[in-house]
Amino acid sequence: MKQIGFIPLRKGSKGIPNKNKRKMVGRPLFTWVLGEAVFSNLDEVVVYTDDQSIIDFITKEYHWTNKVKAVLRSAESASDTASTEFAILEYCESINYNFDVFCLLQATSPFTRKEDINICLEKLNEDYDSALTVVNTHRFLWDKNGKALNYNPKERPRRQDFEGLLIENGAVYATTKDSLKSTKNRLGSNIAVVQMAEDSLHEIDSETDWTVVEQLLIERQKQAKQSKKITHLVLDVDGVFTDGTITYTKDGEHTKGFDMRDGMGLEILRQFNIKVIVMTSENSELVVKRMQKLQIEDVFLGVKDKYTLLNNIIKEEDISLSNVAYIGDDVNDLTNICSVGWSITPNNATDIVKHNADVVLSKNSGAGAIREACQFIMNYNKRF
Missing domain, CATH: 3.90.550.10 (Spore Coat Polysaccharide Biosynthesis Protein SpsA; Chain A)
Incomplete structure (x- = not known):
């Protein structure tokens, strides 16, 4: 039928x-x-x-x-x-x-x-x-x-x-x-x-x-939020991995700045079988290169409806939103911020995201925020 x-x-x-x-x-x-x-x-x-x-x-x-x-x-x-x-x-x-x-x-x-x-x-x-x-x-x-x-x-x-x-x-x-x-x-x-x-x-x-x-x-x-063991970390890129600024030349996008400490934090998480996923609304070759360097395989570019895609991911992974930690900084992350088990945002995020996130970090984006978030996740998961 x-x-x-x-x-x-x-x-x-x-x-x-x-x-x-x-x-x-x-x-x-x-x-x-x-x-x-x-x-x-x-x-x-x-x-x-x-x-x-x-x-x-x-x-x-x-x-x-x-x-x-x-x-x-x-x-x-x-x-x-x-x-x-x-x-x-x-x-x-x-x-x-x-x-x-x-x-x-x-x-x-x-x-x-x-x-x-x-x-x-x-x-x-x-x-x-x-x-x-x-x-x-x-x-x-x-x-x-x-x-x-x-x-x-x-x-x-x-x-x-x-x-x-x-x-x-x-x-x-x-x-x-x-x-x-x-x-x-x-x-x-x-x-x-x-x-x-x-x-x-x-x-x-x-x-x-x-x-x-x-x-x-x-x-x-x-x-509807529930707190369970975090098995997946999903991150935005601009304003999370970077400080949100981009330099341009006449040929287009030129550079983005990434913090090396963030990469170490993500590597440690993966050692404890926490899957790292990147989801960004931008289509950037620089992001692709950086994620390859970090050995992050699940990278979704040009995503405008992040919540529906996230729901498809949890269906395929056979988990729930409660098993997800999400790091975002702006309004296009807001539904995910309000929905996952633990939502985390850099200290320099937009006010509306900071108001609705579970954790507001002490570090700014592109300046160790992800590394701090990784430590929070490690400490939180110890209770399980």
Whole structure:
């Protein structure tokens, strides 16, 4: 049975310019749901967009999986007046409904987890022809005429005695092919509801919404942290191995400065079977040469969605995020900083990273910070 995910994206956003591509906790907003979809039970995930830069991003960023593909949608389906159903049907007809289950995922719902997607898919194995995600709210609702809609004001219930209402949160919709073809709608006639956390009800329509959702995501990632023995160390490069400065000549990048003590620290870690991995957003021949000198084999260059790649690494290595220590210094490291077992940052890192890291080193980047971090890891692992 073929189950496909579908993430529609448009260039335009009136409330927040370039909303889908803007960095939420250091990664483009749409990659939050895309990353979860990659590790869900979906067989294929289609990003349907009129933005060529997103197509280029996906082609480059997710080369390690054959599960994701980006498709250019028509201008008509990406207009302000076109409905999501219009885009869905346009794509489905273009592939002659070559699937068994269709799952609509909204990019503006960054709280979606792979488990939410999987539960919706599982519902279709029962007697349901469609499923959607909801949130249970305990708020009292009124209409504009002053009439209470979901409770008796003269017998106000206590919160713990109040069932509340289920509200559609717009995150996940799954439906069978037969239902979609017959109804031309994301939902059929026999609908299952799947509850998600209350935070997922937040919509991102303003700068205030953005700030609230970003902080909630940071706290969610932190609360899921667990501390286990560190088996893997993942490092950024610029601002970690180096002080963040680069000298240029007319021919391009010329030099980066590295601290020899850092190399010794990493060598000692490897002697204790701690795997060292480098993950950087830059494509630099100088970095390649330095990592070869340090005998670091796992080097990932040009990575923009570091969190999804990290999750793929831990899946392949059969470990958890709790076994990972991560050293980063800037906003593109932020999701990893908030998620791994131990997050570490140099003393001269950006304020937002220092605020959210578990350990702020006394040394600056390019001046012994990695060596200090290696010593911390060695001391920490002694308890195991």
